[in-house]
Amino acid sequence: MTFAAGIWWADLALFILGVSLLVKGSDWFVDAAAALARRVGVSEFVIGLTLVSIGTSLPELASSVCAALQGAGTFIIGNIVGSNIANIALILGAALVLGGGMSFDRLCSRRDMPILLAAGVLLAVWFFGAWDVPYASYGFGRVGGAVFLIGCVLYTLLLCKQHGTAEDAPDGAMPVGRAGGLVVLGPVMITAGAKLMVDTVVVTAQRWGVDPLVIAITVVAVGTSLPELAVTISGVLKKRDDIALGNIVGSGIYNLLLIIGCCAAISPLGTGGQSSVAALAIMNGVALLLWLFMIFSRRLHRWQGWIFLLLYAGFVAWSVLFCR
Numbered sequence: 333m334t335f336a337a338g339i340w341w342a343d344l345a346l347f348i349l350g351v352s353l354l355v356k357g358s359d360w361f362v363d364a365a366a367a368l369a370r371r372v373g374v375s376e377f378v379i380g381l382t383l384v385s386i387g388t389s390l391p392e393l394a395s396s397v398c399a400a401l402q403g404a405g406t407f408i409i410g411n412i413v414g415s416n417i418a419n420i421a422l423i424l425g426a427a428l429v430l431g432g433g434m435s436f437d438r439l440c441s442r443r444d445m446p447i448l449l450a451a452g453v454l455l456a457v458w459f460f461g462a463w464d465v466p467y468a469s470y471g472f473g474r475v476g477g478a479v480f481l482i483g484c485v486l487y488t489l490l491l492c493k494q495h496g497t498a499e500d501a502p503d504g505a506m507p508v509g510r511a512g513g514l515v516v517l518g519p520v521m522i523t524a525g526a527k528l529m530v531d532t533v534v535v536t537a538q539r540w541g542v543d544p545l546v547i548a549i550t551v552v553a554v555g556t557s558l559p560e561l562a563v564t565i566s567g568v569l570k571k572r573d574d575i576a577l578g579n580i581v582g583s584g585i586y587n588l589l590l591i592i593g594c595c596a597a598i599s600p601l602g603t604g605g606q607s608s609v610a611a612l613a614i615m616n617g618v619a620l621l622l623w624l625f626m627i628f629s630r631r632l633h634r635w636q637g638w639i640f641l642l643l644y645a646g647f648v649a650w651s652v653l654f655c656r
Contacts, residue, residue, distance in 0.1 A: 335531045343532040350528030357521025358562030361387060364514035366572055367506035377437045380567075380578020381444065382491050386590075387519035388559035389583050391526040393591050400595035407548045408595050413611045414553025414651075415560075416452070416584045420618045421644035422554065423561045424580050428637025431568035436577050441626035444581045447487060449619050451480070451588040456612040477596025484589035522559040529555050549611060550651050557583075577632075584619065607654075614647060 335346060361384065369379040392415050396408045428434055458472050506514075560583050567576030595601060618640075625636050 335528055338535060343535065346528045347532045350525040350532070353521045353525030354529070354558055354562050355525075357518045357525060358388075358559060358566050360514040361518030361522065362563055362566045362570060362572060362575060363506065364511040364518060365575060366570075367511040368508075368515065371508055371511070375437075375574065376572060377440070377574035377578045378491055380572075380575040381582035381585075382488065383515065384563060384575055384579045385582025385586055387515070388522060388563050388579060389586050389591065390519050390523045391556035391559060392587055393594070394523065394527075396591050396595050397598065400598040400601075403599050407552075408592070408601055409608050410548030410611070411552050411556060412587050412592055413608070413615045414549035415557045416587055416615050417611075417618055417647055418554050418557045418644065419560050419580050419584055419587075420622050421640045421647065423557060423564050424577075424622070424632075425637045425640030425644060426561070427564045427568045427576060428632055428634055429641065430565065432634050434568065434573045434577060434632045435630075436626060436632065437574060438630075440577065440581060441623065443490075444585065445619070445623040445626060448581060448584050448588075449616065449623060451483065451585060452612070452616040452619055455480075455588060455592065456609070456616060459609055459612060472592070472596050473600035474597050477593045477598075477600075480589045480593030481597065484586065484593055487585060487589060519559075522562065526556055526558045529558060546651050550648055611651075614650075618643060 365379045365384050366376055368374075368383075369376045392411060396411055400408060455472065455476075458476055560579055563579050564576045567573065567579065592601070621639075621643075625632060
């Protein structure tokens with residue numbers, strides 16, 4: 333179901349409504365997630381990797397599952413790969429530039445970034461294995477989907493074993509009931525806002541005659557990544573760096589293991605030709621760059637954010653000019 337009206341002033345109103353829902357929903361979600369982390373003694377980084385990252389991946393999950401049911405494998409790959417590139421190059425880059433830098437848990441560089449890269453490389457290798465082979469109808473089938481879903485469960489169990497030290501909630505802390513309600517309401521508002529924004533932009537892009545793969549890898553990918561953008565920027569401004577970075581890395585992992593896994597289990601995903609393979613290589617290259625930054629520095633800096641933003645500008649230019 334598309335919520336775009338097809339009339340410029342109505343689409344503009346829907347776009348503004350989507351922005352409002354997205355911003356407010358992400359603001360509530362970050363505050364509630366931080367409150368729950370303090371209440372149950374779980375580190376904010378783990379909350380960012382799990383609860384926040386899964387919540388902000390709901391738009392990708394919803395749009396990709398719908399596409400899987402329609403057999404639109406190229407759209408799914410474009411959406412997820414484009415979202416992962418946007419999460420790091422655009423969203424993290426913007427957060428670093430706006431916030432002046434970001435601290436991070438060293439465990440992220442030792443455990444979570446290698447998992448993100450391993451999932452991305454495995455997906456790319458699977459695609460390379462099927463691409464340009466006459467009898468290979470699909471690039472990533474149900475077996476691959478099952479492997480990724482098993483990996484998703486194992487990764488989640490691994491995260492659940494990491495607990496912080498329980499501490500008393502400070503005076504004036506958000507009540508548990510309210511925090512739980514906002515954790516549920518926040519993703520609903522975020523998803524609805526992203527849906528409104530994506531629909532209005534996609535309809536406009538289609539009206540201009542833009543290639544569907546380009547739309548999926550850029551407009552839809554950025555649109556479904558808007559929750560990550562809102563939550564990450566909100567987390568940086570609130571000095572919740574662990575939630576902000578955990579959200580970026582966790583969303584990338586769950587986009588691959590959970591969403592690609594679910595979609596491939598529903599309907600095998602086609603390779604989409606050279607453009608999809610190249611996009612996968614770009615996705616892994618951006619993730620590798622972030623990992624190297626984290627290995628050789630104890631803090632992410634503003635100048636690294638500018639590098640990511642320039643890389644994303646180059647990626648968009650490549651998508652528009654060469655992605656077919």
